[in-house]
Amino acid sequence: MSTAIVTGAAGGLGGRMAERLAEAGHELLLVDLDPGVEVVAAAQGARAVVADLTKAEGVAAVVEAAGGEVAVLVNNAGITRDARATKMEEGAFRAVIEINLVAAIRLTLALEDHFVDGAAVVNMSSRASLGNFGQANYSASKAGLVGFGRSLAQHWAPRVRVNAVAPSLVDTPMTQAMPPEVLDKLIAKIPAGRIGSPDDVAGVVAFLASEAASYITGQVIYVCGGRSVAP
Ligand SMILES: NC(=O)c1ccc[n+]([C@@H]2O[C@H](COP(=O)([O-])OP(=O)(O)OC[C@H]3O[C@@H](n4cnc5c(N)ncnc54)[C@H](O)[C@@H]3O)[C@@H](O)[C@H]2O)c1
Known part of the structure; x- marks a missing residue:
């Protein structure tokens, strides 16, 4: 049976992605810094x-x-350390780039010989890759993932597909940690009129990982209720 690896699987999005990939018949390998991933x-x-x-x-x-039969890798582990760009300490830049971007690159490249033919990598980018006030570090990391994936998609085609998913706000511990008044203002900018659910995102990840997406590589799918086209 083929293995699907999900990083950041103790988190709000990763857990739901794992369920969707298990439903699709994959054996799961769940990874997280948080020991809660064992539960x-x-x-x-x-x-x-x-x-x-x-x-x-x-x-x-x-x-x-991982073993030698990896069919899916979802690079989903990530953090935020928000501040105004000019006030942001270098540590906050480095911490966010290290996990959101560098770690995803390292893990993906380290698995090169482990992927089966037709395998899929899905990178968890963000609508913030287009630029977000107070998130220069996070935006840079998520835009970096897009560039990495578009490059690797060309390099590894046709054996391994590489795509990205770019959500806006999703209802997980990451957004639940935001002050409610800030969150409400941001939700008001989403044309769909609501925050996304983990299921909204997990369904697209499962699709990109599946045979139904076998002709899609090097792409970014915005799962953001239209936020990426709103002013
Ligand atoms: N929630 C949102 O609104 C939203 C929007 C766009 C993109 N995303 C992205 O989706 C991904 C998942 O976010 P989430 O909302 O589920 O967040 P979350 O905080 O619930 O989950 C993130 C997980 O990553 C793990 N992690 C952090 N650092 C790690 C490290 N060094 N090694 C291993 N694991 C580590 C955490 O322990 C956590 O379980 C992130 O990459 C995030 O940037 C989230």
Whole structure:
């Protein structure tokens, strides 16, 4: 049976993606820094690796656990450290770029020989890749993922497809940590009139990972209720 790896699987989006990929018949390997990933995995009869993906040994542990039949990799682990760009400390830039971008690149490249023919990589970008006030670090990391994926899609075609999903606001612990008045103002800018659900995003990830998307590579799908086309 083919393996689907989901990073950041203890989080709001990753857990739902894991469920959708399991429904599609994949054996799951769930990865997170948070040991809570073991509970998520146990609930689905999946394997878990507790690892810090910013560390070389964390990436190595995932590669070792992956085996040689990887069909899907979802680079979903990510953080925010928001501040005005000119006030942002270098540590906040580095921390966000390290996990959101560098770790995803390292893990993807380390798995090169583990992917089966027809495998799919899905990078969790964000509508913020188009630019967000107070998120210069996060926007740069998410735009970087798009550039990485578009380049790799050409390099690895036709053996492995590489795409990105770019959500706007999704109802997860990441957004639940925001002050409610800030969140409400941001939701008001979404043409669809509501915050996204983890299911909205997980369904698109499962589609991109599936045979139905076999002619799609190097693309970014905005799952953002139209926010990317709004002023
Ligand atoms: N929630 C949103 O509105 C939203 C919008 C656009 C994009 N995204 C992206 O979707 C992804 C998932 O977000 P979420 O909302 O589920 O967030 P979340 O905080 O619920 O989950 C993120 C997970 O990543 C894990 N993680 C962080 N650093 C790690 C590290 N060094 N090694 C391993 N795991 C690590 C965390 O432990 C956490 O479980 C992120 O990449 C995020 O940037 C989220």
